[in-house]
Amino acid sequence: MKTIVANWKMNVGVRESVALARGTLLTVRGRKMIPELIVCPPFVALGEVKKVVARSAASLGAQNMSSEDSGAFTGEISARMLQELGVSSVILGHSERRALFGETDEQIAKKVQQAFAHQMTPIVCVGESTEERDAGTAREVVRNQLAGALSNTRLRGSDTLFVAYEPIWAIGTGRSAEIGDVLEMHAFIRSIVSEVFSDASAKQIRVLYGGSVNGDNAYQFFREEEVDGVLVGGASVKLNQFREIVDAAAEVLEAQSPI
Numbered sequence: 001m002k003t004i005v006a007n008w009k010m011n012v013g014v015r016e017s018v019a020l021a022r023g024t025l026l027t028v029r030g031r032k033m034i035p036e037l038i039v040c041p042p043f044v045a046l047g048e049v050k051k052v053v054a055r056s057a058a059s060l061g062a063q064n065m066s067s068e069d070s071g072a073f074t075g076e077i078s079a080r081m082l083q084e085l086g087v088s089s090v091i092l093g094h095s096e097r098r099a100l101f102g103e104t105d106e107q108i109a110k111k112v113q114q115a116f117a118h119q120m121t122p123i124v125c126v127g128e129s130t131e132e133r134d135a136g137t138a139r140e141v142v143r144n145q146l147a148g149a150l151s152n153t154r155l156r157g158s159d160t161l162f163v164a165y166e167p168i169w170a171i172g173t174g175r176s177a178e179i180g181d182v183l184e185m186h187a188f189i190r191s192i193v194s195e196v197f198s199d200a201s202a203k204q205i206r207v208l209y210g211g212s213v214n215g216d217n218a219y220q221f222f223r224e225e226e227v228d229g230v231l232v233g234g235a236s237v238k239l240n241q242f243r244e245i246v247d248a249a250a251e252v253l254e255a256q257s258p259i
Contacts, residue, residue: 018049
């Protein structure tokens with residue numbers, strides 16, 4: 001199975017999100033083989049988008065959530081609130097949250113724990129900056145991010161963990177990582193997660209690539225067994241581009257399907 005996570009960020013309002021959700025579902029209509037779709041609209045649109053994707057090929061994801069279960073945290077959204085809205089996945093530790101809002105590995109770890117406690121799948125983002133890659137410390141950075149985000153966390157048999165490798169220098173820049181570098185980092189990520197969760201099955205750990213994914217480069221990622229899917233930002237709110245990404249995933253799935 002290949003997974004496509006659509007992160008709409010703060011680009012669409014409620015009405016636009018509903019229209020985008022409907023358009024997203026049309027990209028998979030009539031296909032024999034379709035990827036797993038997770039759409040992540042802004043908080044204000046979750047309720048309305050849920051109505052669109054209910055009983056469809058897509059599931060509902062959130063872009064972030066609080067590390068706290070409840071309390072005097074003005075403006076925050078808890079895991080319990082998201083669960084009540086039908087959210088099944090949540091993006092955590094995105095580089096924009098780390099850089100712009102100062103999120104720490106400790107906070108992200110608490111969010112991961114909250115997600116699992118409320119039967120949601122965390123999509124944990126990791127990735128290095130240009131300076132860190134040029135300095136040859138990309139692996140060390142990713143290792144530390146994973147160790148921090150997954151500390152004090154227990155993976156039960158029914159849990160699934162997504163790790164999205166998003167090199168910071170590739171996000172929103174139009175420059176995606178070279179496929180060889182992606183495959184190397186994905187294998188490294190699996191080895192680290194396997195160390196943390198030694199009893200986890202291979203199916204419980206899914207590794208995605210994110211960073212300027214579009215219709216032109218999606219196929220090269222989907223065709224690789226090491227890449228379980230993609231986390232799409234800007235292209236996910238442009239239906240023509242998103243349809244090309246879905247086309248690439250469907251083509252790979254059909255080619256890999258036993259006759």
